[in-house]
Structures are given as C-alpha cells and as structure tokens.
Amino acid sequence: MxxxxxxxxxxxxxxxxxxxxxxxxxxxxxxxKIRLGYVSPQSGPLAAFSEAxxxxxxxxxxxxxxxxxxxxxxxxxxxxxxxxDVAGELIVDDEIDMxxxxxxxxxxxxxxxxxxxxxxxxxxxxxxxxxxxxxxxGNPGDPSSWERFYxxxxxxxxxxxxxxxxxxxxxxxDTNKSVGALYPNDGDGNAWGDPVVGFPPxxxxxxxxxxxxGRYQNLTDDFSAQINAFKQSNVEIVTGVPxxxxxxxxxxxxxxxxxxxxxxxxxxxxxxPQAVEALGDTGHNLSSEVWWSPSHPFNSSLTGExxxxxxxxxxxxxxxxxxxxxxxxxALFEMAADVMGRVTDSGDADAVAEAIAASxxxxxxxxxxxxxxxxxxxxxxxxxxxxxxGGQWRLRDGGGYDLVIVDNSSAPNIPTGxxxxxxx
Amino acid sequence: xxWVDTVVQGxxxxxxxxxxxxxLSLVFGIMRLVNLAHGDLIVMAAYLILVLVTVxxxxxxxxxxxxxxxxxxxxxxxQKYLLNRTxxxxxxxxxxxxxxxxxxxxxxxxxxxxxxxxxLPTGAISTSSLEIGALNIGVLPLLTFASAIAVIIGLNxxxxxxxxxxxxxxxxxxxVTASLMGIKPGHVFATATxxxxxxxxxxxxxxxxxxxxxPNIGPARLIYAFQAVIIGGLGSxxxxxAGGVIIGVSQTIGAAINPEWQILAGHxxxxxxxxxxxxGLFPRAVD
Numbered sequence: 177m178x179x180x181x182x183x184x185x186x187x188x189x190x191x192x193x194x195x196x197x198x199x200x201x202x203x204x205x206x207x208x209k210i211r212l213g214y215v216s217p218q219s220g221p222l223a224a225f226s227e228a229x230x231x232x233x234x235x236x237x238x239x240x241x242x243x244x245x246x247x248x249x250x251x252x253x254x255x256x257x258x259x260x261d262v263a264g265e266l267i268v269d270d271e272i273d274m275x276x277x278x279x280x281x282x283x284x285x286x287x288x289x290x291x292x293x294x295x296x297x298x299x300x301x302x303x304x305x306x307x308x309x310x311x312x313x314g315n316p317g318d319p320s321s322w323e324r325f326y327x328x329x330x331x332x333x334x335x336x337x338x339x340x341x342x343x344x345x346x347x348x349x350d351t352n353k354s355v356g357a358l359y360p361n362d363g364d365g366n367a368w369g370d371p372v373v374g375f376p377p378x379x380x381x382x383x384x385x386x387x388x389x390g391r392y393q394n395l396t397d398d399f400s401a402q403i404n405a406f407k408q409s410n411v412e413i414v415t416g417v418p419x420x421x422x423x424x425x426x427x428x429x430x431x432x433x434x435x436x437x438x439x440x441x442x443x444x445x446x447x448x449p450q451a452v453e454a455l456g457d458t459g460h461n462l463s464s465e466v467w468w469s470p471s472h473p474f475n476s477s478l479t480g481e482x483x484x485x486x487x488x489x490x491x492x493x494x495x496x497x498x499x500x501x502x503x504x505x506x507a508l509f510e511m512a513a514d515v516m517g518r519v520t521d522s523g524d525a526d527a528v529a530e531a532i533a534a535s536x537x538x539x540x541x542x543x544x545x546x547x548x549x550x551x552x553x554x555x556x557x558x559x560x561x562x563x564x565x566g567g568q569w570r571l572r573d574g575g576g577y578d579l580v581i582v583d584n585s586s587a588p589n590i591p592t593g594x595x596x597x598x599x600x
Numbered sequence: 601x602x603w604v605d606t607v608v609q610g611x612x613x614x615x616x617x618x619x620x621x622x623x624l625s626l627v628f629g630i631m632r633l634v635n636l637a638h639g640d641l642i643v644m645a646a647y648l649i650l651v652l653v654t655v656x657x658x659x660x661x662x663x664x665x666x667x668x669x670x671x672x673x674x675x676x677x678x679q680k681y682l683l684n685r686t687x688x689x690x691x692x693x694x695x696x697x698x699x700x701x702x703x704x705x706x707x708x709x710x711x712x713x714x715x716x717x718x719x720l721p722t723g724a725i726s727t728s729s730l731e732i733g734a735l736n737i738g739v740l741p742l743l744t745f746a747s748a749i750a751v752i753i754g755l756n757x758x759x760x761x762x763x764x765x766x767x768x769x770x771x772x773x774x775x776v777t778a779s780l781m782g783i784k785p786g787h788v789f790a791t792a793t794x795x796x797x798x799x800x801x802x803x804x805x806x807x808x809x810x811x812x813x814x815p816n817i818g819p820a821r822l823i824y825a826f827q828a829v830i831i832g833g834l835g836s837x838x839x840x841x842a843g844g845v846i847i848g849v850s851q852t853i854g855a856a857i858n859p860e861w862q863i864l865a866g867h868x869x870x871x872x873x874x875x876x877x878x879x880g881l882f883p884r885a886v887d
Contacts, residue, residue, distance in 0.1 A: 223714065395817070396851075397824075401856045402859060404856070424812045429738065448716075450716045454719035
C-alpha cells in the first residue's frame with residue numbers, strides 16, 4: 177500500500193546507489209523512470225470519454241509518486257485498428273513496462289489483445305467486462321473454449337449490474353411494468369437484447385413485459401415504428417443503448433407523437449451532460465447508470481483527494497462539468513503506481529502481472545481486487561468489479577443538468593441525492 | 601391507422617432527404633460534379649448557424665438567414681478556385697478532391713468544435729405537433745417538408761424563368777456552345793454551387809434542429825441525398841423530391857415490419873428503381 181516508500185526502494189534509491197557505486201551495472205534500467213503506455217480515444221466520435229485525460233495526466237505527473245514514471249500517451253482516434261497500431265508502437269518502440277488503456281471496447285480490446293500477445297502487463301477500464309472479456313475470445317459463442325488472460329486485467333462493472341440498477345430504479349415507481357426496448361444493431365445493442373445474458377430473461381423473472389421491435393441501424397432518422405409499437409403495448413418504461421443522435425431523434429419524435437413514458441433509462445446516449453443538454457428542456461428525469469460521481473465516498477490513493485475534490489479540480493481547470501470517466505482514468509494511474517510499488521523490477525513482466533493480480537487497492541472508484549467477487553468463474557482471474565448505481569438528470573435553475581443518484585441498492589455505501597421521479 | 605401514420609411519417613422524412621439532396625442535385629445536374637463533401641458542408645453550415653446562435657444570441661431561423669450569404673460566398677469561392685480546376689473529361693479528379701475536402705472539413709470541425717454532440721436550441725417547436733384525426737404530425741417535420749417543396753419550386757422558377765436559369769441549362773447541355781454564346785461556364789458553375797450552398801444552409805438548419813450533429817455525421821447523410829438524386833433522375837428537381845419521399849416511405853414501411861429492415865428497405869427501393877428505370881424516374885438531361 178505505501179507506494180512512495182516502495183517506489184523509492186525499488187527504483188530511484190536502487191538506481192541511485194548503483195550509480196553512486198560507479199560503473200557497476202550500466203545496463204540495468206533501475207535508475208530510470210518506469211515507462212507507462214496510455215492509449216485512449218482523444219479524437220473522433222469517442223473523444224468525449226477522454227476529455228479529462230490531460231487533467232488527470234497533469235495531476236499524476238505532479239504527484240509525489242508520479243515523478244518516478246514516464247507516461248507515453250497515444251491517441252486511438254476512436255479507431256480499433258489505430259488502437260492496435262499505437263499499442264504495438266508503445267511496446268516495440270517505446271519499450272514500455274506496463275500498458276494502461278481506457279474507454280469503450282473499441283479501444284480496450286485491440287490494445288489488450290496486443291499486450292497479451294506481446295506479454296506486456298496491461299490494465300484496462302471503462303468498458304463493461306463482458307464485451308472486454310468475451311469479445312477477445314477466439315470463439316465468443318462457445319463458453320467452454322474461453323480462456324483466461326495472463327497479462328491483461330480489467331476493472332469496471334458488467335451487464336448484470338446495469339440490469340440490476342435499471343430494474344431497481346423502475347421498482348421505485350408505480351408502473352404497469354411494460355418495458356419498451358431501443359436496441360441498435362451493434363455490439364452493445366445485441367448484448368443488451370441477448371435472450372440469454374441480456375435484459376430479456378431478467379425482466380421476465382421480475383414480472384416485466386418487454387416490447388422489443390427489433391434491432392435498428394445506428395443513425396436512423398425515423399423512430400415512428402418503435403413509437404407505434406410502444407404505444408400499442410402501453411409501454412411506460414423505455415430502455416436501451418442508442419447512440420446520442422439517435423436518442424435525440426427518438427425522444428423528440430416521441431414527444432411529437434404524444435408518447436411520454438414514466439421512466440426512460442438509457443445507457444451510453446446520455447452519459448455526458450452535453451448530450452443531455454442537446455435535448456433542450458426535455459431531458460429532465462431521464463435516467464442512466466452512474467459508475468462514478470463527485471458524491472462517491474472514495475479517496476484517491478495517489479493524492480488523497482476525495483471524489484468531490486477531483487471533479488471540482490477538473491471543473492476549475494477546464495470550466496467544464498465533471499463526467500464519469502474522470503474517476504476511472506484517475507484510478508488507472510492509481511493502479512499503475514500501486515502495482516509498481518509492489519515489484520522489485522518494473523521490467524519483469526511476469527512479476528508485474530502477478531502484482532496486478534494481487535491488487536487490493538482502495539481507489540477513487542472503490543475497491544479494486546481481482547478476487548472474482550460477483551463474477552462467473554471464467555472471468556474471475558482477470559476482472560475486478562466496481563460498484564454501480566443509478567442516477568437521474570435533473571434540470572438546474574438557469575440551464576444545464578445535474579446528475580442525481582437515485583438508486584444505490586447494489587452499493588449502499590454510495591449516498592443517494594434523491595428518489596426516482598416520474599418523467600412528466 | 602398505424603399504416604397511415606407510417607406513410608405520413610415517411611413522406612415527412614422524405615422532405616428532409618430531399619432538402620439534403622436538392623443542393624447536390626443542382627450541382628450534379630449542371631456540371632456532373634459529384635460533391636462527396638456535400639454532407640460535410642451541411643454539417644459545417646450547421647456549426648456556422650450554431651456559432652451565430654450562441655455568440656450573437658440569434659434565434660436559429662434568423663441565424664440561418666445570416667449564415668446563408670456567408671455560405672453563398674464560400675460556395676462561390678470553393679467552385680471558382682478549387683472545383684473548377686478539377687472539372688474536365690476525366691471524372692476522377694473532382695471525386696478525389698471532394699473526398700479529400702470531406703476529410704479535411706471533418707477534421708477541421710473536430711479541431712475547432714471538439715467531438716461533442718451539438719444541437720440548435722429550438723425551444724417548444726421541436727416537440728410540438730398538430731393533431732389531425734388520430735395522427736400526430738410534428739410541426740418541425742412539417743416545416744421541413746414545406747421548406748423542401750418551397751426550395752424546389754424556387755429552384756425550378758430560377759431554372760425556367762430567368763436568364764441565369766437559361767445559362768444553367770445551356771451550360772449543362774453543351775458548355776462549348778454555351779461559351780460561344782458569351783456564357784462563361786466557370787462563372788456559371790461558381791454561381792450554381794453558391795446557390796446550392798443556400799440550400800445547404802437550409803438543410804443544416806433543419807438537421808441541427810431535428811437531432812444532434814457532430815463533425816463526423818456528414819457522410820452518413822450524403823448517401824440518402826445521393827440516392828434521392830439518382831432515383832429522381834439527372835437534373836430533375838421534382839424528381840429529387842420524389843426520390844427523397846420514396847426513400848423515406850420505404851424506410852418507415854420497412855421499419856414497421858421490422859426495424860432491422862429500415863435502412864435496408866431504403867437501399868432496396870433505390871436498387872429497384874434503378875432496375876426498372878436505370879436513368880431514374882424523371883431524367884431531364886440525356887447523358
């Protein structure tokens with residue numbers, strides 16, 4: 177846990193004594209900084225996930241522990257092929273000791289796969305664990321063929337958590353339990369609508385009826401078919417995982433057609449405040465999953481900052497509202513510092529991978545430990561789950577929206593800021 | 601009743617596609633220039649309107665009126681100093697140049713405005729609708745459709761009632777003979793693209809009010825516009841409207857059967873029209 181002392185012992189101090197003792201071992205890199213590679217989508221359609229990167233990187237560089245690291249940052253340009261390319265560059269040209277990667281399976285999967293093949297330790301986050309773990313298997317359709325990874329580790333939540341959070345939010349309301357689904361024909365939509373691992377079996381168990389008109393293409397301009405289907409089944413709850421422009425089209429058209437559900441719990445599309453603001457005043461009380469917020473009762477193991485401090489610092493530095501990836505990107509660097517503080521040779525990939533697997537870190541996003549809690553056996557070795565709660569966007573006086581946590585049934589230590597309200 | 605609603609929504613959607621396509625149709629009809637940057641120019645105009653709305657506090661419609669002359673100028677300069685140099689017997693250079701322009705525009709917008717989703721602030725108009733019997737017709741889609749018809753009537757008047765329109769048609773039919781009569785094709789082309797940019801501004805206004813836009817959304821809009829032009833037939837503006845409506849209605853009917861077929865149904869309708877009428881429904885020019 178005491179990262180600074182261990183770091184001094186393992187890197188600077190060791191390097192210093194070696195250097196002081198003359199020309200004993202010039203090839204040993206121990207006096208040098210530990211090299212971290214970091215890949216994220218800084219430009220392109222996924223760029224909103226990375227808007228806090230610079231703030232987090234600056235914070236890490238200025239921290240006491242951060243001085244022992246050199247972070248080499250690469251942009252995936254929101255393109256999976258480019259992500260794999262830059263991961264290769266980081267490994268081969270920059271000879272990094274460890275890879276960090278964040279934000280969506282389009283970024284995490286190609287980078288993780290490259291690291292696993294090159295036997296470079298890799299920590300990844302900000303992608304539900306199913307697309308990360310199952311998506312990288314040779315045959316995603318056959319669970320018996322799935323194998324664990326030896327150098328790649330991932331911390332985030334999974335589909336089962338978001339299903340639990342959404343149904344808990346709906347259970348707070350008095351509805352007819354008729355749910356309408358807006359699942360696009362993409363990786364997320366197919367996973368959410370999957371009859372085995374997705375929403376349908378859980379909803380059926382809990383007495384909800386699901387109206388799922390079918391998978392539509394992204395960037396559709398008309399949702400009258402879905403709206404008519406929802407009206408016919410008296411849908412009072414809408415859920416789905418559309419991309420932001422499609423949700424705006426749907427929601428606007430639904431309002432035009434006089435269709436207003438009591439609850440709309442949407443993944444992905446309304447993650448960022450800018451996307452909700454695009455809905456004008458009609459985004460009030462839309463609900464979504466919350467992975468991290470300034471009211472999460474956790475502190476950084478790097479700087480001691482609380483969640484509120486970190487989010488406040490971002491707003492002060494950039495003038496922009498906090499977003500959920502901030503906490504997780506920060507936690508990535510907490511993990512790197514913690515792991516490197518527990519190894520004697522940062523260049524020994526096997527030792528580093530072992531140290532990652534042994535992590536027990538109280539981070540700014542909660543406890544990260546690869547102990548298999550809440551996970552099926554096949555993913556237990558590589559995945560650590562972080563808590564997930566549910567929130568609603570509330571119109572603020574004078575414009576803009578605030579995300580208020582309204583359900584914490586799966587993580588009671590995270591305080592709620594109110595109860596679930598119906599959309600009117 | 602649902603089927604009536606499906607068709608009505610499809611027709612209104614067709615108005616949006618026709619509006620996307622009208623500028624493309626104009627340029628394509630006069631100079632056979634396939635402008636692959638058309639979708640990105642619409643997005644650029646949407647950002648221009650957004651800047652006017654946020655910086656000057658203008659309502660979107662007024663902001664579009666201010667943006668229109670700017671876009672007119674941009675179109676004129678673009679055609680006169682860039683695209684005219686690519687025109688010739690070879691069809692490849694204009695394709696390559698506009699393709700490059702498309703990428704350059706996307707990245708410039710990304711650099712300037714970030715990848716955030718944006719939308720023009722619309723107030724109550726975006727969600728209001730007229731109730732006609734059991735149908736709810738959104739005011740904004742209705743306005744979009746009405747604007748598409750107005751644009752096409754306007755462009756037709758320009759084409760067939762003015763000397764500029766005569767010059768357009770003459771240059772389209774035979775640039776060499778037209779220039780013997782004292783018409784400068786380069787000048788005519790620049791004016792045509794400038795006028796197309798006025799239509800682009802209007803399309804941008806409705807695109808921006810209807811849903812989110814971001815720097816990368818342009819190319820997805822281009823394909824429907826292009827299909828509408830081809831279905832309608834070269835040089836026919838009413839045909840472009842018909843093309844837009846055909847794609848819109850096929851999409852909503854396809855979606856009513858199964859949302860998986862929504863986009864596909866539009867493409868299938870396009871292929872069917874090409875199969876039966878390879879030159880489109882109402883071709884004006886013979887080439």
